[in-house]
Amino acid sequence: MLIQDLSHKNIKDYTSIYGEEYINRIVEKAEKLRDITLTHVNSTSLGGGVAEILYSLVPLMNSIGITTRWEVIKGGNEFFNVTKKIHNALQGAEIDLSDEEKRIYLENNKWNVENELVLDSTHIVVHDPQPLPIRKFAENNKKWIWRCHIDLSTPYKPVWLFISQLLRGYEASIFHLKEYIHPETPTPIKYVMPPSIDPLSDKNKELSWSTIEKILNRYGIDPEKPILLQVARFDPWKDPFAAIDVYRLVKKEFPDTQLLLVTSMATDDPEGWIYYEKTLKYAGMDEDIFILTNLKNVGTLEVNAFQRAATVVLQMSRREGFGLAVTEALWKRKPVVARPRGGIKLQVIDGVTGHLAETVEEAAKKTIYLIKNPQKRKELGENGYKHVLKHFTIVRHIENYLDLLAKIV
Missing domain, CATH: 3.40.50.2000 (Glycogen Phosphorylase B;)
Known part of the structure; x- marks a missing residue:
């Protein structure tokens, strides 16, 4: 599902906070990447830090000339109960997945690739475990990046082995902190990038x-x-x-x-x-x-x-x-x-x-x-x-x- 209800933000709006020199530096970096198109994929448009970031990040990336889209996978309670188990297990909880739960997880992602998602960008950023398997079912002439918003340093091993297999073929993975990176993460590039807030959003702007x-x-x-x-x-x-x-x-x-x-x-x-x-x-x-x-x-x-x-x-x-x-x-x-x-x-x-x-x-x-x-x-x-x-x-x-x-x- 494409998220289209986004504000018309512009990087120039932040000049008063960062100064003209820094904003110009961002624009110059983007000029060198004009041939790139980007799609972010996550599991919800409401609630949680990922959605909040994307509501600002997507329009701002477009404002600097990087064509950027935001797609959200669909799923029912059965699917999200499984992904919550995966989330908790990756943070260390000893929770096993049955073969049936693995099937639900994979089949729901396959259905989304075939029926919901438009993945025609040159680069795809997949957020967290919920949509991780989409690469398995999509055309792979793309550059795939996994953005992990949880601590992967001490996952429950059986679930980690299952998830790490799905990570093969991703070009890069992104983590909030260096200490969150699992040493066996199979991506060639492992990148540390903290998340952010938008100073001009309704949630953070000045109020009387x-x-x-x-x-x-x-x-x-x-x-x-x-x-x-x-x-x-x-x-x-x-x-x-x-x-x-x-x-x-x-x-x-x-x-x-x-x-x-x-x-x-x-x-x-x-x-x-x-x-x-x-x-x-x-x-x-x-x-x-x-x-x-x-x-x-x-x-x-x-x-x-x-x-x-x-x-x-x-x-x-x-x-x-x-x-x-x-x-x-x-x-x-x-x-x-x-x-x-x-x-x-x-x-x-x-x-x-x-x-x-x-x-x-x-x-x-x-x-x-x-x-x-x-x-x-x-x-x-x-x-x-x-x-x-x-x-x-x-x-x-x-x-x-x-x-x-x-x-x-």
Whole structure:
């Protein structure tokens, strides 16, 4: 399925953020790659960091002269239950796949190649395990790139062996961090490329305080009281229970503290609904815990407002691919208290842009300290903003893609 409802972004719109010299450098790099056409393929247009990135990346690549499309595979719950198992197994969970599950996985991808996807570009970028097998069923006179958004360093071996066979024939694989690359990844090129946020998107653009207040009031949130926030899927790896536990400890010191748990329920994650119910049950009847999702009309603008209103942002993930919710918070000059997992360690520099905490107790202690010290919050927030500007924004991401494409050519 082709995604066509994309904004008309232009790389020149970012000149005020990066300066004319840097933007011109990007345009010059793209000029040398004009013969390349690009198709991105993933498994959902709603929810999750991949879709958010593509909504900005695709139109911006077109604006610099690289013809770029975005295709989304289709699948039912049966298929996505299998791909969720694969996702968890690749992150280390000991989950076996039956022959029937492997058949469902492969047959669904074959059906998409034959009935849904248009793959006529010179280069195809396939995101995550869900559409990985499409190369097996498509014309192979293309350059194939696999973009892995999860930690592959310690996968469950039987599932990894199955997946690695499907990777054969891909020219390159892309990982968020060097430490995520499995040593037996069969692609000739293994490239490290962190993901990014778009500073001009509705989720990250500047908002007036009156707009923020209006959104908070709509959901019954008091801007005058401390606000803790975790933006993450309802998923055992993201550990919303730990965020609730931190809040409960902080509340002993600051009884009027509020906790916002914010997510978008993704169409490719049926397990998310189960964990959503578990999170509601764990939160109980506490009126200061707000569970806010797209089911309650929470979109990107609302997430932006919640992040800008937060006193401290939490990210209590037990495993993390990169953690774009952390990137967003740092961009909005908010201090983050987080477990040192995956890409969080690249973003939360302890004592500089936020605080790292291994346990709930330690996270609560750091959070209480920050609530008590507004000047420290401001200092960490400013450092966080500068760190994201330098490393993790969409224009840097585009330059990384151009460098990789030049390498493959």
